[in-house]
Amino acid sequence: MAGLTAAALAAVGFLAYQASATAPDRPAQKDRPSASASPAPGKPGKPGAGDDGKRTQAVPPRSGSGERVVYSLGDRRVWLVGEDERPTRTYEVSPSTVSPPPGEYAVTSRTENITGSDGVPIEHSVVFTSVDGVVIGFSAAVDGSTPAADPEQRTGGIRASREDGAALWEFAEAGTKIVVVD
Template identity: 35%
Template structure:
């Protein structure tokens, strides 16, 4: 057979194959667009997925199943924000020390690693390596060195929770407004429907309730009715021991442990190694008789241990909190 005959035979074969493919396509009816989604005709697992449908959860291909399943896309949460693991963590407890465990310890350790004070992995256990790293940080940043993690240490690492969101500022009272006992209200005090509710598990009967997170005090009567509530400036440190206490000492005027301030109308409820902690009026510089802060700054932690009050609130506390008055600290 010569070359010309070979080419003729080859072209004839191609034509026959093409014709056969066309016949199969026409018989299968694959281009029919009248089929309803409800038809019982089964569809191939390789069919295109309607692009208007979105999975609530990302599709994941399971080994051994149909390999034609579309690969999962990055999940998007329902708020429209891309999920991320880069958001900074914060502590969910007020203090950490040796032997503590949990997510807050992990958060602390991760922050210490980033800051360059911890060389080991985050384990979630407050071990000797963690305590040593905390001591290094405290020394480096001129903090009180004890290897424990409280507010100041956590603040320096950026893992202390936002405090401002926990402080409730009530509208300033009208000039001359008074509480249920007739005492004049300060600019940060309230009595009546604007009063924030008492915290749960805050005792019963006549008492003072101090909530550290909200920097707020409630004076409660025998009938469990709130007489008055006001903002204070409590301790920057972790030395306000929570629990049930009682007023044990009072002074018209006292001095701060460092001798630099006058503390008027001091009502003491807690003893510490370096002095007493209690409620008092805004501290006054001994050097020039100026106040350490303003009423507008109340609600912010500014003291070394005591709870600073507006002068009108200190007047009320002085009369209300006699020796033995319960003080509930939360």
């Protein structure tokens, strides 16, 4: 029952935020900082979910428990979830052409600087599986780009902004749980 109450309060808070986000005495949504640029409440100095309404974006259901990285294939979004079940950060990604099947994985390797499977120099590569010989992992292009993957290439790089890639790098050490959902 407490879970339902918390969910209802979160939904009401989000709706109240949306209603006030474009009120005359507040800056328009586009003028506000991005979700990936602001610290999370109660976590000074740590990257967080920001105050643009995305902190209330719920972690997908059936995405496991405990500290983990959640990657939603359908939403093209990643959540960094703390031990307290609260997301410390959430952000959009550009998916690879080869997707991992939904399931639970763990970080198998990390490389600070390397060339991606698409030939682009990348940083903060966090690998968690392979599919048909294609290595799958999160990364950020050194040039900061996050273009859609070329459908003619078989690539496994799930690309984020450099800032979000750095946050994932700090969060996901070897062995960290990765949960992929539809």
